[in-house]
Amino acid sequence: MQKIARECNCTPSFFAAFLSNPLEPCEGPKKLCMGKIMEDIGSERYILDDGLEKECLATCHDQTHQFLVTSSGYPNKQSFHLGDDFCLILEKLRVSCGNEKKYTLDLEYPSLCANIEATTILSCGEVRGLNKTSDVNESQLRSLRKQVIILCTA
Numbered sequence: 001m002q003k004i005a006r007e008c009n010c011t012p013s014f015f016a017a018f019l020s021n022p023l024e025p026c027e028g029p030k031k032l033c034m035g036k037i038m039e040d041i042g043s044e045r046y047i048l049d050d051g052l053e054k055e056c057l058a059t060c061h062d063q064t065h066q067f068l069v070t071s072s073g074y075p076n077k078q079s080f081h082l083g084d085d086f087c088l089i090l091e092k093l094r095v096s097c098g099n100e101k102k103y104t105l106d107l108e109y110p111s112l113c114a115n116i117e118a119t120t121i122l123s124c125g126e127v128r129g130l131n132k133t134s135d136v137n138e139s140q141l142r143s144l145r146k147q148v149i150i151l152c153t154a
Helices: 002-008 029-039 084-097 101-107 112-118 124-129 138-153
Strands: 046-050 053-055
Touching: 002 029, 002 124, 084 112, 101 112, 112 138
Parallel strands: none
Antiparallel strands: 046 053
C-alpha cells in the first residue's frame, strides 16, 4: 500500500478506512497505476515503519482459490424423475387430475391424467427406485416422465 501511495499518489478505497490521513481515492489513471502495482503484490520485501525500513515476513501459507463452473439443461431427462422436483410435480398433478382441474389438463395434455391414473405409483420412492413391487413398467414411467418434462418446459 505504501508503494501505491508513493508512486500513484492515492489510497485504494478498500484500504482508506484503516488510515488516519488517507490520500485521495485511486480513480482514473491513478487506478490504472494501482492495478499495475497490485498485479505484482507480494514482490515488495520492505516497508517503512516509523521511518525505519523493515523487511516483510514471508506468508506462512499460500492461499489459492479454485473454482469450477458447470451447467446443464433443466430438467435433465435422464435424472429428473429421481429428484424431489419430479415428486412434487407428480404429487401435485395427482391431486389436480383428481379434481375439477382435470378438465383443463385433459384439454391441454390429453393423455397426462390418463397416464398418471394408469400408473399405480403409491409414492415417489417407488418412482425413484423403480421398486419391483410396483406395477409401473418402464414404458409407463418413460411416458409419464416425458409428459411431466414437457409440462414443466412448456
